[in-house]
Amino acid sequence: MNSRQVRIQFGSKEGLSLFKLEPLTPSTSLSHFMCSIAEYNEYLYQDALRSQDDHIARTWLLCERATGAIAAYMSLIMDAIKLSFTEKELHNLKYPFKTIPSMKIAKLAVDCGFSERYKGIGSFMIETAASKALACNEDYCAARFLTVDADLEHDEGVLAFYEKNGFIRNAELFNKNRKTISMRKDIYN
Numbered sequence: 001m002n003s004r005q006v007r008i009q010f011g012s013k014e015g016l017s018l019f020k021l022e023p024l025t026p027s028t029s030l031s032h033f034m035c036s037i038a039e040y041n042e043y044l045y046q047d048a049l050r051s052q053d054d055h056i057a058r059t060w061l062l063c064e065r066a067t068g069a070i071a072a073y074m075s076l077i078m079d080a081i082k083l084s085f086t087e088k089e090l091h092n093l094k095y096p097f098k099t100i101p102s103m104k105i106a107k108l109a110v111d112c113g114f115s116e117r118y119k120g121i122g123s124f125m126i127e128t129a130a131s132k133a134l135a136c137n138e139d140y141c142a143a144r145f146l147t148v149d150a151d152l153e154h155d156e157g158v159l160a161f162y163e164k165n166g167f168i169r170n171a172e173l174f175n176k177n178r179k180t181i182s183m184r185k186d187i188y189n
C-alpha cells in the first residue's frame with residue numbers, strides 16, 4: 001500500500017501519535033524543510049523568526065514525533081475583514097459596522113516529502129488554526145473567522161484546497177486581476 005494513501009485527520013489518534021505541534025524557537029532546526037514554493041521556504045528560513053521576535057507573525061510547526069522533522073508550518077496573525085451587508089447576513093451578523101475580527105493564516109506550507117507520504121496535512125493545519133482561534137475566543141479576544149489570502153500566483157489549485165476546507169471568497173476584496181484571493185472560514189459554522 002502506498003503510504004500517500006494515509007490521510008491524517010485533525011484530532012485523530014493517528015494524527016496525534018505521528019505528529020505534534022510546536023512553536024518556532026531560535027533553536028528549531030529548519031534545515032530539512034522543503035515545500036514546492038521557494039518563497040515559502042525562504043520565509044521559514046530567513047523571516048519567520050524575525051517576524052516572531054517583532055510580533056508580526058507567530059509561527060507553528062507540525063513535527064513528526066519519530067524524527068523531529070518539520071512536516072508543515074503556518075504563521076498566524078490577527079486580522080479584521082470588511083464584509084458587505086449580504087455577507088454579514090450570510091453569517092447572521094446583524095451589526096452596523098463592516099469590520100469583523102478574525103485570525104489570519106498568513107503563511108502555510110507542507111513539506112514535499114511529507115506531502116508524498118500523507119494526505120490531509122494542509123487540512124490538519126487549518127483545523128489546528130481554527131482550534132487556536134476558538135481557544136483565543138475562550139480566553140482572550142474575539143475572532144469570528146479564519147482568513148487567508150489564497151496565493152494564486154504560485155498555484156491556482158490552492159483555491160480548491162481552501163474551498164474544500166470550508167473557506168469562501170470575500171466579496172469586498174475580490175478582483176479577478178489580483179494574484180491573491182481574500183477568503184474566510186466561519187469558525188462557528
Ligand SMILES: CC(C)(COP(=O)(O)OP(=O)(O)OC[C@H]1O[C@@H](n2cnc3c(N)ncnc32)[C@H](O)[C@@H]1OP(=O)(O)O)[C@@H](O)C(=O)NCCC(=O)NCCS
Binds near residue numbers: 111157162164
Ligand atoms: C496547499 C498545501 C498547503 C496543501 O497541503 P496538502 O497537505 O497537500 O493538502 P490536503 O492533503 O489537506 O488537501 C485537502 C484537499 O485539497 C486538495 N488540494 C490540496 N492542494 C491542492 C492544490 N494545490 N490544488 C488542488 N487541490 C488541492 C487535495 O487534493 C484534497 O482534496 P480531497 O480531500 O478531495 O482529496 C500544500 O500543497 C503546500 O504547502 N503548497 C505550497 C505552499 C502553498 O501554496 N501554500 C498556500 C499559500 S496560500
